[in-house]
Amino acid sequence: MNRTSLVERLEGILGPGGVFHRPSDLLVYEYDGSVDGAVDTALPAAVTLPTTTEQVAAIVRLAHEAGLPVTARGAGTGLSGGAVAQQGGIIVSLTRMDRIVEIDRADRTALVEPGVINLELSETTLPQGYFFAPDPSSQRACTIGGNVAENSGGPHCLKYGVTTNHVLGLEVVLPDGRIVWTGGHADGGPGYDLTAAMVGSEGMLGIVTKALVRLTPAPEATLVLLAAFGDVDAASHATSRVIGAGIVPAALELMDALTIQAVEPAYHAGYPLDAGAVLLIEIDGVVEDVRALGEEIAAICREAGATEVRSATAQAERDLLWKGRKMALAAMGRLAPNYYLHDTVVPRSKLPATLHRVDEISRHFDLPIANVFHAGDGNLHPLMLFDRRRAGDVERVLEASKEILHYCVEVGGALSGEHGIGTEKRDYVTLVYSADDLAAMAGIKNSFDPAGCFNPEKLFPKGYMCGEVRALRAQAMAQKLGIYAF
Amino acid sequence: MAVAVEAQGNLLRLAGYSGHDVPEDDLLRACVHCGMCLPSCPTYRLTGQEMSSPRGRLWLMKSVADGRLDLLDPIFDEQMYQCLNCRACEAVCPSGVHYGPLVEAARSQLEQHRPRPFWQRAVRGLAMGWLFGETKRLRALVGGLRFYQRTRLDRAVRRTGVLRLLRMEELEAMLPPVARRALVPGRERWTADDGGRSVRLFNGCVMGTVFADTNRAAARVVARNGAAVDLPVGQQCCGALHVHAGMMDEARTLARRNIDAFEASGDDPVVVTAAGCGAALKEYGYLLKDDPDYADRGARFSARVRDVTEYLAEGDLVPPPRAVRRTVTYQEPCHLVHAQRISTQPRKLLRAVRGLTLIEMKESSLCCGSAGVYNLIRKEMADDLGDRKARHAIETTATEVITANPGCAMQLRASLGRNGSTAHVRHVVELLDEAYGGPRTKPAVGGESRR
Numbered sequence: 055m056n057r058t059s060l061v062e063r064l065e066g067i068l069g070p071g072g073v074f075h076r077p078s079d080l081l082v083y084e085y086d087g088s089v090d091g092a093v094d095t096a097l098p099a100a101v102t103l104p105t106t107t108e109q110v111a112a113i114v115r116l117a118h119e120a121g122l123p124v125t126a127r128g129a130g131t132g133l134s135g136g137a138v139a140q141q142g143g144i145i146v147s148l149t150r151m152d153r154i155v156e157i158d159r160a161d162r163t164a165l166v167e168p169g170v171i172n173l174e175l176s177e178t179t180l181p182q183g184y185f186f187a188p189d190p191s192s193q194r195a196c197t198i199g200g201n202v203a204e205n206s207g208g209p210h211c212l213k214y215g216v217t218t219n220h221v222l223g224l225e226v227v228l229p230d231g232r233i234v235w236t237g238g239h240a241d242g243g244p245g246y247d248l249t250a251a252m253v254g255s256e257g258m259l260g261i262v263t264k265a266l267v268r269l270t271p272a273p274e275a276t277l278v279l280l281a282a283f284g285d286v287d288a289a290s291h292a293t294s295r296v297i298g299a300g301i302v303p304a305a306l307e308l309m310d311a312l313t314i315q316a317v318e319p320a321y322h323a324g325y326p327l328d329a330g331a332v333l334l335i336e337i338d339g340v341v342e343d344v345r346a347l348g349e350e351i352a353a354i355c356r357e358a359g360a361t362e363v364r365s366a367t368a369q370a371e372r373d374l375l376w377k378g379r380k381m382a383l384a385a386m387g388r389l390a391p392n393y394y395l396h397d398t399v400v401p402r403s404k405l406p407a408t409l410h411r412v413d414e415i416s417r418h419f420d421l422p423i424a425n426v427f428h429a430g431d432g433n434l435h436p437l438m439l440f441d442r443r444r445a446g447d448v449e450r451v452l453e454a455s456k457e458i459l460h461y462c463v464e465v466g467g468a469l470s471g472e473h474g475i476g477t478e479k480r481d482y483v484t485l486v487y488s489a490d491d492l493a494a495m496a497g498i499k500n501s502f503d504p505a506g507c508f509n510p511e512k513l514f515p516k517g518y519m520c521g522e523v524r525a526l527r528a529q530a531m532a533q534k535l536g537i538y539a540f
Numbered sequence: 541m542a543v544a545v546e547a548q549g550n551l552l553r554l555a556g557y558s559g560h561d562v563p564e565d566d567l568l569r570a571c572v573h574c575g576m577c578l579p580s581c582p583t584y585r586l587t588g589q590e591m592s593s594p595r596g597r598l599w600l601m602k603s604v605a606d607g608r609l610d611l612l613d614p615i616f617d618e619q620m621y622q623c624l625n626c627r628a629c630e631a632v633c634p635s636g637v638h639y640g641p642l643v644e645a646a647r648s649q650l651e652q653h654r655p656r657p658f659w660q661r662a663v664r665g666l667a668m669g670w671l672f673g674e675t676k677r678l679r680a681l682v683g684g685l686r687f688y689q690r691t692r693l694d695r696a697v698r699r700t701g702v703l704r705l706l707r708m709e710e711l712e713a714m715l716p717p718v719a720r721r722a723l724v725p726g727r728e729r730w731t732a733d734d735g736g737r738s739v740r741l742f743n744g745c746v747m748g749t750v751f752a753d754t755n756r757a758a759a760r761v762v763a764r765n766g767a768a769v770d771l772p773v774g775q776q777c778c779g780a781l782h783v784h785a786g787m788m789d790e791a792r793t794l795a796r797r798n799i800d801a802f803e804a805s806g807d808d809p810v811v812v813t814a815a816g817c818g819a820a821l822k823e824y825g826y827l828l829k830d831d832p833d834y835a836d837r838g839a840r841f842s843a844r845v846r847d848v849t850e851y852l853a854e855g856d857l858v859p860p861p862r863a864v865r866r867t868v869t870y871q872e873p874c875h876l877v878h879a880q881r882i883s884t885q886p887r888k889l890l891r892a893v894r895g896l897t898l899i900e901m902k903e904s905s906l907c908c909g910s911a912g913v914y915n916l917i918r919k920e921m922a923d924d925l926g927d928r929k930a931r932h933a934i935e936t937t938a939t940e941v942i943t944a945n946p947g948c949a950m951q952l953r954a955s956l957g958r959n960g961s962t963a964h965v966r967h968v969v970e971l972l973d974e975a976y977g978g979p980r981t982k983p984a985v986g987g988e989s990r991r
Contacts, residue, residue, distance in 0.1 A: 074589075076615070078609055078610075078613045078614075078615045078616075079591065079615055081591075081599065081600065081603055081608070081609060082590040082591045082593075082595075082596040082599050082600065083590055085573060086575075087573060087574050087575050089573045090572045090573055103588060103589060129575055129578055129579075130575055130590065131574065131575040131576075131578075147588070147589075147590070149588035149589070150588040152588070171579055174579075192574070192575065192576065194576060194579060194632075195574075195575050195576050195577075195578045195579050196575075320634065320636065381576075381634040383574065383634070384572055384574040384576055384633075384634030384635050385635065385636075386572070386635075387570050387571070387572045387634065387635025387636065387637075388635065388636060391569045391570070392572070393572065
């Protein structure tokens with residue numbers, strides 16, 4: 055199939071307004087939120103904007119027939135390159151499938167299309183007393199479909215769990231164009247748990263076209279504590295003590311001095327500028343519990359050396375404290391032109407040692423690293439600040455992140471807490487998975503997508519998948535036929 | 541690879557930025573492409589496409605700078621002008637990207653390098669350059685419109701169907717009843733009960749003519765709150781329309797004339813009733829930053845500028861004596877809430893009016909589609925936004941939609957009408973003025989009379 059007939063057939067499915075194919079129109083689909091980090095850009099051959107499941111299926115069937123790669127895309131806020139079409143092909147942008155189909159109060163579920171924005175689902179259901187618990191920091195922009203693909207987390211996952219704990223069923227377009235339903239209203243159906251297989255599959259097994267998600271009752275009371283410490287060490291020890299006391303806060307976040315200096319001037323959230331680190335601790339539940347727990351946590355923090363402990367109960371005050379945290383990442387633009395955000399997990403007990411190591415690495419590479427992360431579950435987010443235009447900066451960033459990853463894995467951690475592997479970390483997966491581990495995953499991939507056309511070059515190390523080899527061959531063929539002719 | 545590039549060398553020679561008002565590299569590189577701006581952007585919300593988002597547009601600007609996209613590629617023109625320049629993205633940007641100046645510079649680049657058809661140049665020159673370049677001319681034109689409305693000629697013309705033929709029906713539906721008398725600087729002034737403080741009112745072009753009574757209401761309210769008000773002679777249109785259309789030279793000429801006109805009044809606050817003008821006036825310092833004679837003066841002038849709601853909310857408002865028993869909703873002008881970050885102040889003023897019920901509408905800070913002259917040029921997108929805004933306003937059951945910008949007022953008027961609503965559209969200060977008793981109870985000494 056040459057380029058012209060591909061475009062013609064896509065327009066036959068979607069109409070002319072649903073397809074982009076001119077090179078200059080494709081430029082803005084060569085990146086996602088990871089572009090300032092370590093992920094390369096790549097131009098697709100065409101971008102499609104379907105509005106129905108049937109259209110998605112028709113696009114996928116066409117791609118299947120033509121042997122073209124398919125990459126699904128939500129808001130493009132991902133940080134591991136998941137929405138970048140590494141081998142070109144067709145991008146399926148799901149932003150126009152943004153309807154909340156049904157909210158079932160009795161069953162506490164919502165049936166949504168993949169393009170629904172995470173925060174807007176919660177805003178729609180909150181008046182009825184429910185919210186969608188996974189709350190990635192990009193929640194005001196990111197979509198439910200993307201959350202499912204990356205198994206997104208967020209500050210409140212400490213208590214409520216990550217996306218996979220909140221997805222009951224999915225409507226999926228498989229790589230051959232068939233439409234299937236996994237799971238459903240009833241928990242724990244018999245057979246293979248395909249819903250669980252789909253969540254976190256990074257768009258490599260299918261395209262989610264509807265998601266049945268769990269809604270969580272909004273807590274009666276919420277309290278946010280801000281505890282300031284002299285240094286990161288004291289703050290991470292306090293974290294261990296809180297969790298060690300058997301308390302499960304809704305969220306427990308740590309921000310270091312560098313982060314505070316970026317955020318405070320931008321948002322005036324009220325973080326003390328002279329603190330070496332602050333903890334943001336949220337507790338929720340019934341009024342009495344929250345009050346008692348708040349006092350207990352405050353006492354623990356003071357014992358652990360907190361120089362100041364403040365609490366906020368009013369919505370506006372809480373929002374302000376949280377705003378600083380949620381916007382911290384992007385506020386880094388104020389300190390340096392580029393940042394590279396890492397996402398690793400270590401056992402909580404190893405937090406102080408890991409932070410020491412990160413500090414050493416920062417000094418060794420002469421690279422400022424800010425720390426802002428989900429301390430409660432040991433999910434680290436070292437943020438490296440650099441300037442892409444300065445010679446050698448990118449190389450130093452990559453070297454430093456490798457060192458950090460190695461250390462985290464050494465102490466028994468994981469490669470990614472919530473951002474996915476994508477292309478960003480694909481060459482590191484062998485650090486944690488054995489050849490047999492990978493083969494087991496590849497078996498699942500191959501049974502869903504034997505041609506290897508769905509989101510190629512993600513998750514598995516370079517050249518690992520036989521499908522990838524095939525895809526490279528197909529790519530060479532396509533180029534010869536002029537499908538990638540620009 | 542190098543060979544391929546060489547071979548295609550002729551094809552790859554793309555037009556980049558040159559001349560004056562180049563999108564500043566440092567401002568461009570501040571964007572980290574996180575995508576947080578996407579849901580705040582009206583055109584992205586309507587289309588769901590990346591090129592219609594702030595992040596996408598910044599990527600296009602960067603692509604031109606990097607020599608990857610031709611300045612004259614149709615997508616660049618389309619996207620730079622599809623943008624409403626509502627600056628909602630700026631208000632939510634965690635990295636503090638100054639999007640407004642960037643898109644304005646990109647438009648200026650287009651105007652400098654892209655040939656426009658003769659008729660477009662003629663219309664732009666006539667309307668923007670000639671008509672808005674000198675307020676006297678605009679006053680004369682609005683005088684004609686007033687005649688058209690007051691002689692009931694409008695009804696007769698509407699019956700003929702000629703408006704539909706000329707595609708001017710929408711334009712006419714936006715036009716409110718024109719004020720009986722234009723407000724002319726130097727001819728009217730208002731004194732305060734307890735003298736001492738004084739402010740200078742920025743008249744504006746549309747505000748000083750079509751909406752002259754709104755400006756008078758603002759002056760009365762400010763005077764009731766203890767400051768004498770007058771309008772320096774020689775002031776002109778603020779130039780916002782020109783900046784938004786990439787006509788930087790014309791904008792700078794107007795800016796210099798305004799700075800000259802207001803400099804005699806020392807450091808007195810310059811109070812503005814139009815959000816769009818206020819945002820532009822507050823950016824004179826930036827607009828003239830490369831002008832050795834006016835850079836500092838521009839910055840000093842900008843520092844004096846206050847939106848009237850901002851000015852009134854700064855102090856304690858004299859309690860308005862009259863109750864206004866009505867249900868209203870507030871539509872936030874983009875250039876007030878996003879460009880000037882003024883959002884709580886108008887609401888504070890409305891809450892000071894006894895008997896008034898303020899019901900918030902959904903998406904009160906999403907652009908209504910007015911965006912200067914956008915609703916005249918890109919009717920479809922503007923109508924979609926206008927309808928969306930009207931639906932949200934109608935849902936509140938309010939009988940009045942309160943706003944603080946003439947463009948919004950006209951767009952709301954047309955959108956509400958089209959959606960079958962009879963709700964009135966008014967400025968915050970008009971409602972306050974009513975609560976203070978309006979013009980009749982408080983004839984200020986020498987005020988509102990021709991000298």
